Amino acid sequence: MELLNKKLRVINSLFLILSCSLLAQDRRNETVDPLKYLPTLTFQEGGFMKTAEKNFPIPYDFNTLQDANGDSIVNAEDNMENMILFSIGSKIKGMGRTGLVNRGPNNQVPAVYFNYAETYSHNVYQYWYYYGENSHIENHEHDWESIFIYERDTVPVIVQLTSFGKLHNYGWKEFEQDEGHLVLGVRRGDHSFTPKTKEGVVIRFNGEIHAQSGVLFEGHGSIIPWSIYTSKEYVLNSIQFKEAHTTKFYYGDIAYPRSGAEMDLVRKAPWRRRRWRRPRKKDK
Numbered sequence: 689m690e691l692l693n694k695k696l697r698v699i700n701s702l703f704l705i706l707s708c709s710l711l712a713q714d715r716r717n718e719t720v721d722p723l724k725y726l727p728t729l730t731f732q733e734g735g736f737m738k739t740a741e742k743n744f745p746i747p748y749d750f751n752t753l754q755d756a757n758g759d760s761i762v763n764a765e766d767n768m769e770n771m772i773l774f775s776i777g778s779k780i781k782g783m784g785r786t787g788l789v790n791r792g793p794n795n796q797v798p799a800v801y802f803n804y805a806e807t808y809s810h811n812v813y814q815y816w817y818y819y820g821e822n823s824h825i826e827n828h829e830h831d832w833e834s835i836f837i838y839e840r841d842t843v844p845v846i847v848q849l850t851s852f853g854k855l856h857n858y859g860w861k862e863f864e865q866d867e868g869h870l871v872l873g874v875r876r877g878d879h880s881f882t883p884k885t886k887e888g889v890v891i892r893f894n895g896e897i898h899a900q901s902g903v904l905f906e907g908h909g910s911i912i913p914w915s916i917y918t919s920k921e922y923v924l925n926s927i928q929f930k931e932a933h934t935t936k937f938y939y940g941d942i943a944y945p946r947s948g949a950e951m952d953l954v955r956k957a958p959w960r961r962r963r964w965r966r967p968r969k970k971d972k
Contacts (some may be wrong), residue, residue, distance in 0.1 A: 717811065718922065722804075722918070723893075725837045725839075726869060727893060729745070729872055731902055732888050733888035734888070744798065744889065745800060745891075746796045746820065748818045749764065750770075751795070754770055765951070769943075770785075771791075772784060774904055776889075777912070778793075778797050779792070799916075800914055801959075802916050803918065803919070804918075807838075807968070812838055812839070815834065817832070819833070823878075825877075829939055830939050833879045836848035836963075849883075851881055864885055867893075871885050888900055897910050915927060917929045931957070939952070
């Protein structure tokens with residue numbers, strides 16, 4: 689029986705290798721460049737009794753040195769305590785979100801997690817953005833938002849945005865353009881996307897950063913190219929990461945009593961979700 693199980697495991701491994709090889713051969717594009725459709729993001733400005741956006745998209749492993757929640761492990765569950773607000777840069781130091789001092793140096797540079805997939809009719813460029821927290825009504829640690837661009841015959845036609853926990857489809861021509869790149873608005877707190885641009889901090893597709901009517905303690909006037917992470921070897925202009933390194937995020941945190949304890953509200957990482965592998969235009 690043990691010998692039979694070993695043979696079955698070998699056969700299964702060979703099948704997976706063959707399947708991946710065939711998929712690579714069937715791919716319409718031999719290489720993919722995420723810079724092609726990388727958007728310009730505009731964040732919400734301040735208003736009456738409301739602060740401007742304080743968090744910006746960063747690598748989920750922006751701090752790999754400081755255990756901030758006391759579990760003797762340094763991982764993404766320390767992010768809420770380690771991240772420094774209103775700051776963009778590669779060596780950010782200061783007080784963390786929950787009041788801990790001497791945080792950093794944090795690699796809080798503009799970052800996006802990129803994936804490429806194909807449907808029978810479209811090439812899908814996926815841009816996933818990570819934030820250390822969602823500070824809107826639901827209040828929780830970690831926040832992932834996405835932009836999917838559906839391309840047909842090298843022409844972008846559909847833009848699919850996450851907004852208030854739902855997906856919304858728009859036409860490419862419904863958006864303002866920045867030298868051929870989409871310009872999107874990012875709402876305060878929950879980071880949902882909108883075609884309506886905002887007047888706060890802007891991070892352009894080329895890495896130019898301006899505070900405008902927003903607030904930036906560090907980063908204003910600088911040029912920091914986007915760090916583009918991917919797990920696909922054929923993606924150009926990118927940084928490789930391993931999907932198996934982090935497969936889930938715990939949205940609970942004691943800083944937000946409503947969201948539960950530190951290890952509550954487990955959510956799959958984007959690369960463990962069905963949309964990452966098989967995007968659909970009619971997803972809701």
